[in-house]
Amino acid sequence: MTKSDQNTGSGEGQEPERPRKGRPVVIDSQKRRSLILEALDSHFQEVGLQGMTMAAIAQRAGMSKQTLYTLFQDRDALFDAYLDDRFACLLQAQEVPDERLGFADRVRLLFRFDAPAEAWELPVALFRLAVVEAPKHPRLARRCLEEGPRSKQALLLAELERARDRGEIRVSDPKAAAALLMDMLHLPLIDALVDPNFRPETEAWRQRFELGLSVFLKGIS
Structure with a gap:
């Protein structure tokens, strides 16, 4: 078997190709703001005002607390x-x-x-x-x-x-x-x-x- 045949074989024993990491989805500030306000409303329906912490709202909106604080102090x-x-x-x-x-x-x-x-x-x-x-x-x-x-x-x-x-x-x-x-x-x-x-x-x-x-x-x- 030639070297070329080895390279074009069935691939047995070869290391599987790793999936390439794509760029993270970029969300503009207005869209992020809308997601946060929607999370605020829906979270309130479940836990009431007492459970409305910044950490809980950030988690509900699918973002970090640090990101939340960049929009709302x-x-x-x-x-x-x-x-x-x-x-x-x-x-x-x-x-x-x-x-x-x-x-x-x-x-x-x-x-x-x-x-x-x-x-x-x-x-x-x-x-x-x-x-x-x-x-x-x-x-x-x-x-x-x-x-x-x-x-x-x-x-x-x-x-x-x-x-x-x-x-x-x-x-x-x-x-x-x-x-x-x-x-x-x-x-x-x-x-x-x-x-x-x-x-x-x-x-x-x-x-x-x-x-x-x-x-x-x-x-x-």
């Missing part, structure tokens, strides 16, 4: 980013009131009743944390107020001022009226904060909303 920064995404989604889903509509119909477009209950569990848990530990989490407390109830109240104020300028309603203090109307239309925050099992039913919330709006309009007419 601490847990509050991570919660901030989650709230950013949550409120941005709500803003995108919210219909822009048509100025040709009457005041009541424009207000109806500012509220949604079809969001699944589980979509609110983590935001409410963060709000609860912000209330209980505001001195420890001042940034989180501010975000929950500014992007939550105060944001909606600002939209109501804009509609009240527009309605007043058009002569649709008569109101001497739109700012105070917006705060009152917000309390009448919004879900009871106290119930949501103190009762972990609180789950608003869509139709019950809708009926409460319509009753509050009706009482408000009759009161200022």
Whole structure:
């Protein structure tokens, strides 16, 4: 057998060829951020807020804790980013009131009743944390107020001022009226904060909303 035959033989006794290592998959920072926020949400559904450590979230997202810290300096920064995404989604889903509509119909477009209950569990848990530990989490407390109830109240104020300028309603203090109307239309925050099992039913919330709006309009007419 020639040397050439030996090299082209069946390969018996030869060392198996080792698989070549490919380059690691590169994930851009935006994709990595999305993976982390998805991991945050899904991990919360399993363990609750108490088990939300940076190490656990990193493991859930399939990355190292060091990688997680390159994007978020601490847990509050991570919660901030989650709230950013949550409120941005709500803003995108919210219909822009048509100025040709009457005041009541424009207000109806500012509220949604079809969001699944589980979509609110983590935001409410963060709000609860912000209330209980505001001195420890001042940034989180501010975000929950500014992007939550105060944001909606600002939209109501804009509609009240527009309605007043058009002569649709008569109101001497739109700012105070917006705060009152917000309390009448919004879900009871106290119930949501103190009762972990609180789950608003869509139709019950809708009926409460319509009753509050009706009482408000009759009161200022």
